[in-house]
Amino acid sequence: MNKPDRVRQALKRVLDSTTPLYIAPRFDPSLAAWLWRFSANCTERKLTANMNVLGPLGHATLQLFAQLIAEEEIACDYQASGYYEVCRTEQGTTHARRDVALMRAHGFDAEVLTGEEIGARMTSLKSDVMGGAYFPDSATCDPYRFVIEMAERVRRAGGRAEAGQVVTKVEGGAHPAVRLATGERFEADAVVLATGAYSLQLARELGCRLPIQPGKGYHRDLEFGEGSRPPLEAACVLGETSVFCTPMSGRLRLAGTMEFSGLNHRIRPSRLAQLTASAEQYLSGIGPSRVTSEWCGLRPCTPDGLPVVGRLPGQTKVFAATGHAMTGLTLGPVTGSLMADLVTGATPSPEVTALAPARF
Numbered sequence: 149m150n151k152p153d154r155v156r157q158a159l160k161r162v163l164d165s166t167t168p169l170y171i172a173p174r175f176d177p178s179l180a181a182w183l184w185r186f187s188a189n190c191t192e193r194k195l196t197a198n199m200n201v202l203g204p205l206g207h208a209t210l211q212l213f214a215q216l217i218a219e220e221e222i223a224c225d226y227q228a229s230g231y232y233e234v235c236r237t238e239q240g241t242t243h244a245r246r247d248v249a250l251m252r253a254h255g256f257d258a259e260v261l262t263g264e265e266i267g268a269r270m271t272s273l274k275s276d277v278m279g280g281a282y283f284p285d286s287a288t289c290d291p292y293r294f295v296i297e298m299a300e301r302v303r304r305a306g307g308r309a310e311a312g313q314v315v316t317k318v319e320g321g322a323h324p325a326v327r328l329a330t331g332e333r334f335e336a337d338a339v340v341l342a343t344g345a346y347s348l349q350l351a352r353e354l355g356c357r358l359p360i361q362p363g364k365g366y367h368r369d370l371e372f373g374e375g376s377r378p379p380l381e382a383a384c385v386l387g388e389t390s391v392f393c394t395p396m397s398g399r400l401r402l403a404g405t406m407e408f409s410g411l412n413h414r415i416r417p418s419r420l421a422q423l424t425a426s427a428e429q430y431l432s433g434i435g436p437s438r439v440t441s442e443w444c445g446l447r448p449c450t451p452d453g454l455p456v457v458g459r460l461p462g463q464t465k466v467f468a469a470t471g472h473a474m475t476g477l478t479l480g481p482v483t484g485s486l487m488a489d490l491v492t493g494a495t496p497s498p499e500v501t502a503l504a505p506a507r508f
């Protein structure tokens with residue numbers, strides 16, 4: 149998340165609600181402090197340091213994802229066919245070339261493409277696309293179906309997954325427990341705070357400050373008529389607007405934007421409209437579509453661009469697994485694996501040191 153060139157550029161226009169990064173104007177000292185720390189972390193040096201941690205986690209999670217999908221037979225439209233970065237400007241193609249260099253430096257396959265090369269592979273792109281990149285190692289899936297299927301596997305294996313329960317308090321110490329809004333109390337061998345952007349309050353009550361800000365993002369699904377396939381051959385990110393376009397069975401998902409407007413799920417229709425407007429700039433055939441789903445979610449964002457995975461300071465049996473910002477789905481399997489090692493006392497991979505909650 150802390151790519152220096154893109155962030156510097158975006159920070160110049162943050163109060164403009166039509167740009168990918170938007171900060172709703174309001175008095176919020178914790179957001180101001182977070183932004184200050186975040187911008188200080190948007191340097192080449194920090195980006196390299198983060199990639200030294202995230203690179204190995206990325207390789208591990210790709211393997212774990214493929215293994216999980218195959219062994220558990222998870223039906224979530226998993227496509228391990230990579231994605232394209234598509235650019236319409238010189239500046240965009242320069243960023244794409246940098247992205248390729250960065251990914252290659254960390255052992256991922258990546259390819260710079262000219263406008264003609266991308267156009268030949270994706271005929272749905274408009275002719276003014278100047279160039280971009282291809283990242284063949286990446287995969288896409290339907291996240292909702294992935295989560296539903298995973299919960300089902302947990303139940304099948306004897307676990308209990310309950311939707312709609314609200315945890316009001318986490319108790320630490322030698323016998324950790326969670327209290328629910330219903331008044332019920334569950335003791336456990338270990339508690340993992342995996343409450344996303346909502347983790348602050350629960351952690352604070354245990355004496356741990358997690359500087360996490362909710363970064364709101366939106367998705368809009370488009371359908372193109374009964375039995376019609378979406379007009380896009382492969383997943384791609386639109387370089388200048390950072391909108392992800394993913395063909396999913398029978399529909400096209402447009403997802404993106406980063407909005408800092410507090411801990412709420414209020415939908416700004418103008419942000420959703422931006423997704424379609426962006427797609428129309430790059431792709432042909434978007435016009436005759438029907439909106440089938442609109443949604444916003446809160447990405448848990450840390451100021452240093454790294455997730456928070458590890459034991460809470462001063463606690464032996466309470467852990468946090470949050471702060472994944474834009475990569476929580478991608479890093480889900482490797483985070484689960486790290487947590488399993490931490491909770492059972494096995495030696496986790498060395499990257500976990502950089503993710504410790506105690507670093508703040």
Ligand SMILES: Cc1cc2nc3c(=O)[nH]c(=O)nc-3n(C[C@H](O)[C@H](O)[C@H](O)COP(=O)(O)OP(=O)(O)OC[C@H]3O[C@@H](n4cnc5c(N)ncnc54)[C@H](O)[C@@H]3O)c2cc1C
Pocket residue numbers: 313314315316342343344345346347364365366367392403404444445446447448469470471472473474475476477478479
């Ligand atoms: C538009 C959009 C597109 C995205 N695209 C991608 C992508 O392509 N790839 C990717 O890797 N990531 C993507 N992300 C980011 C990803 O969704 C997040 O990183 C991820 O959801 C974070 O996971 P989490 O489990 O930490 O938090 P969440 O997904 O927010 O889950 C936390 C859960 O805890 C629950 N909870 C909170 N407080 C309590 C409480 N007190 N009691 C009980 N339950 C509680 C919440 O209801 C929620 O269900 C995207 C995000 C958005 C918004």
